[in-house]
Amino acid sequence: MEAPNSRSQRPPGHESSPGSGCGGYTRRFTLGGALVIGSAAANRIRIREWIVENFKSIEHASTRLPPLSLLAGANSAGKSSLLQSLLLVAQSDNDSIVLNGPLVRLGLAGDVIRAGTDHCAVGAVVRARLGESQKQLSDVAFRIELKNADGELVVHALAIYVDDEPVIEATSRGVTTSRLEELNLGRAGGQTILRIREIDGRRAPSRSYVGFGGLGPEAFIYRVQTEDRVKDLRRALRSPDRYIRMQTAIELERQIESEEWDLPEGSPLQNASATTIAAWTPEEIDAAIQEIQSFIPEVESVAVQVARTSYAIASSRRSLGYQASSPGIAKFVRALRALGIVNDTLRTIRTSARYLGPLRSEPQVVSRNVGSTRNLPVGARGEATADHLVVQSRRTVRYADWTGAIHADPLEIAVSKWVHYLGIGDSVTVLDQGKLGRGLRVLVDGNERDLTTIGVGASQVLPVVALVLGASRGDLIMIEQPELHLHPAVQSRLADFFMLARADVHLLIETHSEYLLTRLRLRIAQGRFRSRDADVLYAQQVAGVTSIDPLSISELGDLSHWPTGFFDTQDIDGRDLVVAVRAKLDAADNAPSD
Numbered sequence: 001m002e003a004p005n006s007r008s009q010r011p012p013g014h015e016s017s018p019g020s021g022c023g024g025y026t027r028r029f030t031l032g033g034a035l036v037i038g039s040a041a042a043n044r045i046r047i048r049e050w051i052v053e054n055f056k057s058i059e060h061a062s063t064r065l066p067p068l069s070l071l072a073g074a075n076s077a078g079k080s081s082l083l084q085s086l087l088l089v090a091q092s093d094n095d096s097i098v099l100n101g102p103l104v105r106l107g108l109a110g111d112v113i114r115a116g117t118d119h120c121a122v123g124a125v126v127r128a129r130l131g132e133s134q135k136q137l138s139d140v141a142f143r144i145e146l147k148n149a150d151g152e153l154v155v156h157a158l159a160i161y162v163d164d165e166p167v168i169e170a171t172s173r174g175v176t177t178s179r180l181e182e183l184n185l186g187r188a189g190g191q192t193i194l195r196i197r198e199i200d201g202r203r204a205p206s207r208s209y210v211g212f213g214g215l216g217p218e219a220f221i222y223r224v225q226t227e228d229r230v231k232d233l234r235r236a237l238r239s240p241d242r243y244i245r246m247q248t249a250i251e252l253e254r255q256i257e258s259e260e261w262d263l264p265e266g267s268p269l270q271n272a273s274a275t276t277i278a279a280w281t282p283e284e285i286d287a288a289i290q291e292i293q294s295f296i297p298e299v300e301s302v303a304v305q306v307a308r309t310s311y312a313i314a315s316s317r318r319s320l321g322y323q324a325s326s327p328g329i330a331k332f333v334r335a336l337r338a339l340g341i342v343n344d345t346l347r348t349i350r351t352s353a354r355y356l357g358p359l360r361s362e363p364q365v366v367s368r369n370v371g372s373t374r375n376l377p378v379g380a381r382g383e384a385t386a387d388h389l390v391v392q393s394r395r396t397v398r399y400a401d402w403t404g405a406i407h408a409d410p411l412e413i414a415v416s417k418w419v420h421y422l423g424i425g426d427s428v429t430v431l432d433q434g435k436l437g438r439g440l441r442v443l444v445d446g447n448e449r450d451l452t453t454i455g456v457g458a459s460q461v462l463p464v465v466a467l468v469l470g471a472s473r474g475d476l477i478m479i480e481q482p483e484l485h486l487h488p489a490v491q492s493r494l495a496d497f498f499m500l501a502r503a504d505v506h507l508l509i510e511t512h513s514e515y516l517l518t519r520l521r522l523r524i525a526q527g528r529f530r531s532r533d534a535d536v537l538y539a540q541q542v543a544g545v546t547s548i549d550p551l552s553i554s555e556l557g558d559l560s561h562w563p564t565g566f567f568d569t570q571d572i573d574g575r576d577l578v579v580a581v582r583a584k585l586d587a588a589d590n591a592p593s594d
Contacts, residue, residue, distance in 0.1 A: 029126065038359060047126050049124060050122075053122075055113075055121075056078060056546075057113060057114060058081050061546075063550060066535050068499060068520070071083070071536055072510075073539030074540070079510055081536070083355075083510060084104050089122065089356060091375070094216065094258070096214050097215055099152070109147075112153060114545075116359060119145050119156060120146050121143050121146065126141075127139060127140075128341045138343070139187045140162050140341050140557045141161045142159070156194075157171045157343075162334075169197045170209070171194055171195060171197060172192070175209075191211075191418045192212040192295060194209060194210050194211075198301065203370070207221070207223045208222045216346045216493055237289075245278045249277035267291055285407075306340050323541055345393055350375075351374065353478065354471055360459065360460045361382055364439070364451060364459075365452055367385075367437050367440075370384050377471075378471060381463075388431065388467075389415065392470050396410060397410075402497075404478070415428050416428045416463070418469065424454070428443075455485075459529055465497065466498070468507070471502060474504065476505075477508070479508075479510070480510040491515035492516070493524075496519065498531045521551070521553060525557030531554060534553055536550075537550055
């Protein structure tokens with residue numbers, strides 16, 4: 001079996017020098033194992049490390065997201081909590097932090113925060129382009145702290161570092177209810193407001209805030225003086241960019257109409273439309289601004305909507321031409337871009353996460369047309385596998401087979417080829433029975449059979465194969481216990497599938513299968529899979545506290561270390577078997593003869 005071409009074509013890994021991360025975390029990662037998100041090269045973000053703190057039983061965990069991660073550990077050791085931290089992000093939206101949703105049900109906030117602590121936190125270290133030129137890559141580390149508020153999780157603090165230097169530190173301390181109402185700005189400020197304590201390592205200007213919608217930063221809020229406001233308006237109206245002039249003119253027209261300004265006779269603002277405003281001469285702009293100054297408050301709070309490349313502006317009155325390049329905003333551009341990267345990272349986890357739970361549906365002749373969702377393409381239990389294959393039937397997927405050869409086939413054919421290699425059938429088809437539902441059929445020894453006649457294993461592994469092969473480039477696929485009901489030989493071949501089929505996705509596999517690990521080690525030792533493209537994460541719990549230990553695999557297939565209790569049952573039983581046999585033989589030798 002040859003390694004697939006797509007593996008050898010991956011960019012070489014770049015070892016990062018150790019450094020302090022967000023909140024003092026130590027970073028250990030390689031660029032080759034980063035999760036790349038975003039389509040345009042200039043806007044790509046690489047998630048180099050995912051960070052969890054005080055989440056359920058996990059005290060602290062940090063892991064990179066290479067093409068393949070195996071998450072192992074004893075039952076109830078807390079290993080699934082790492083997946084659940086990502087699923088929490090994936091099912092939350094711009095409006096709320098969703099504790100109980102379609103991907104995971106976590107109960108109340110008190111059930112999520114580790115016992116004995118008053119907060120939990122999620123964060124990441126990402127590689128992104130932050131500068132004006134969009135050429136220089138920076139490490140952006142962030143940590144979002146969450147607290148319990150009447151059974152719900154709310155954002156309590158935020159810290160962002162760029163190349164180990166602090167950019168933003170904010171907290172909810174000192175933010176009163178009246179201040180929240182004042183800063184809401186027609187919801188432009190978000191649902192949760194944090195007061196910014198530091199910007200770029202210096203004390204932040206008075207009354208600077210960051211607003212959150214759900215888990216993500218939504219707006220940067222600061223105070224602006226009339227003088228700065230007027231400068232920005234004049235600059236926008238005189239801009240050589242027609243789009244900037246027109247957008248400013250539209251906002252100005254709306255404000256004149258909504259606030260019913262008391263304008264003097266002959267004012268250039270009377271009956272002014274966006275079109276006429278955008279065409280004003282410099283003299284007309286100066287005359288209009290003289291009048292507008294009297295309607296602008298002396299001090300005003302402005303909310304800059306967070307985005308990576310542009311900034312939409314809202315204020316306690318209305319926007320009058322604020323742009324990302326305006327003098328009042330320019331000094332905060334680095335902080336704004338960092339906030340945008342945080343928001344993009346969380347949003348992309350939401351859009352790229354794909355999940356399959358540990359309990360698959362029982363085999364059925366025909367399954368109901370349940371449909372699928374973005375994060376659950378085959379359903380949480382695999383119940384939408386047939387629907388997924390039908391919906392994606394016209395889609396061509398690019399994948400590698402077990403020899404490393406690259407193919408581009410319809411999804412159903414790709415699934416059939418790998419099902420044949422796994423040894424559970426020759427091909428797979430879907431029988432559509434209209435409103436009754438759809439049924440999966442597997443060709444076995446020349447006979448087409450439904451899932452109820454070929455054993456449970458096929459119904460358990462088909463959703464796994466369909467989910468991975470049907471994923472989009474860059475997806476983060478989380479699967480729990482894919483080895484259920486599978487023969488050891490099939491489990492080993494399933495490891496080949498995870499290693500080879502899709503080089504362009506990221507797999508986080510929670511498993512109890514020693515066969516998966518052994519096959520992974522073998523392929524690395526054979527030189528057929530790169531050691532840096534895989535991690536083994538071992539979860540163990542002591543006194544109710546879970547630690548997740550990253551184990552690297554050498555080029556010889558050996559683990560960096562073997563924690564106590566890590567897949568050692570066979571060794572222990574084998575040793576005990578030898579001792580037991582030796583004891584019986586000794587007893588027989590020492591038995592008195594008749």
